[in-house]
Amino acid sequence: GAGVSQSPRYKVAKRGQDVALRCDPISGHVSLFWYQQALGQGPEFLTYFQNEAQLDKSGLPSDRFFAERPEGSVSTLKIQRTQQEDSAVYLCASSLWDRSYNEQFFGPGTRLTVL
Amino acid sequence: TQLLEQSPQFLSIQEGENLTVYCNSSSVFSSLQWYRQEPGEGPVLLVTVVTGGEVKKLKRLTFQFGDARKDSSLHITAAQPGDTGLYLCAGANAGGTSYGKLTFGQGTILTVHP
Numbered sequence: 158g159a160g161v162s163q164s165p166r167y168k169v170a171k172r173g174q175d176v177a178l179r180c181d182p183i184s185g186h187v188s189l190f191w192y193q194q195a196l197g198q199g200p201e202f203l204t205y206f207q208n209e210a211q212l213d214k215s216g217l218p219s220d221r222f223f224a225e226r227p228e229g230s231v232s233t234l235k236i237q238r239t240q241q242e243d244s245a246v247y248l249c250a251s252s253l254w255d256r257s258y259n260e261q262f263f264g265p266g267t268r269l270t271v272l
Numbered sequence: 273t274q275l276l277e278q279s280p281q282f283l284s285i286q287e288g289e290n291l292t293v294y295c296n297s298s299s300v301f302s303s304l305q306w307y308r309q310e311p312g313e314g315p316v317l318l319v320t321v322v323t324g325g326e327v328k329k330l331k332r333l334t335f336q337f338g339d340a341r342k343d344s345s346l347h348i349t350a351a352q353p354g355d356t357g358l359y360l361c362a363g364a365n366a367g368g369t370s371y372g373k374l375t376f377g378q379g380t381i382l383t384v385h386p
Contacts, residue, residue, distance in 0.1 A: 161314070190373060199278070199360050199376030200315070213373065248314050252372065259372060260305075263314030 159183070161264035163249050169270045170239045178234045178267045182251030189232050190261060191224055192248040200248050206232060239271045274299040278361055278377030286385050288350050293359055293380045296343045301363035304337055304344045305374065309358040351384045358382075 162181045170176050182189050187208055192200035193216075203222070205213040208229035217224070221240075226232040236243055246268050250261040277296045285291055295304070303322045307315035319328050321337035321344060328335045332355075334347040344361055358381050362374040 188372065192374075192376075197358075197379070197381065199276075199362070199379045200374075201376070202373045205373055250314070260317050260320065261372070261374065263316070265312065265314050 161249055161251055161262050163247075163264040163267050165267060166265065167268050167270075169272065171272055172241060173238050174271075175235065175237045176239055176269065178236075178247050178269070180232045180234070180249030180251075180264060182230065182232070182249070183253075183262055184230070186251035186253050186262075188252040188254065188259070188261075189226055190250045190252070191232070191234050192250065193218075194246040194248055194266070196245075203234070203247075236269075239269075241271050244269055244271045274301075274363065274365075274375045276361055276363055276375055276377040278380055280380060281378060282381050282383075284383045284385070285351055287352055289384075291348050291351055291382070293346045293361075293382075294343070295345065295361035295377050297363060298342065299363070300341050301365060301375075302341075303364045304341070305362045305364065306335055306344070306346055307360040307362060309360060309379075315360055348382075351382075353384045353386050356382055356384050 164179045189206040191203040194200040202216040204224045206226040221237045223235045246266040248266045250263045252259045252261045305320045306318045309315040319335045324339045324341045326337045332349045336345050358379050360379045361377045
């Protein structure tokens with residue numbers, strides 16, 4: 158079975174440009190998380206979906222960040238008017254259920270570089 | 273805000289040495305997970321500890337969860353070059369609006385020299 162996939166793997170954007178990052182979770186997984194990881198640091202929580210419902214978006218750094226999961230499977234993280242401080246690896250993770258001890262399976266991430 | 277302090281941040285050792293990585297918090301977590309991450313890849317789960325005082329072993333790796341479920345440690349015996357990577361601890365919460373979202377430590381970059 159396929160794991161979590163993310164695309165693109167690498168994205169270079171000019172400052173002010175809009176970007177869209179895609180996550181394909183493991184089929185049937187209820188929970189989907191987005192994390193942001195700066196170089197050499199641990200990931201930081203951005204937002205959480207349970208099926209199509211976005212139940213927690215407390216980690217989104219600004220209103221330029223928007224995430225959706227309209228049909229409860231594929232998710233897209235959109236960043237509008239990108240800034241240099243948005244440069245990071247964006248990780249997506251999915252989990253079978255919404256229990257804290259359930260393993261989260263991570264995708265390879267999208268490395269975003271804003272020039 | 274829950275924080276996890278992970279130490280040391282960098283560890284460079286020779287093959288065959290033992291090492292311990294620590295993860296500490298002032299907050300209680302319902303479970304604590306250890307991940308290993310290779311360059312260009314996402315974190316991969318090594319172990320989940322749930323019960324205070326729990327000890328789990330995975331070959332040469334020993335994981336311990338503190339009695340109060342606020343801290344954890346990872347001990348590697350006889351490190352090998354293949355152990356090189358970024359090690360991350362992450363605490364999870366149950367209920368509320370957390371739904372198992374993970375709070376990660378800063379990570380420990382381990383380099384094992386042959």
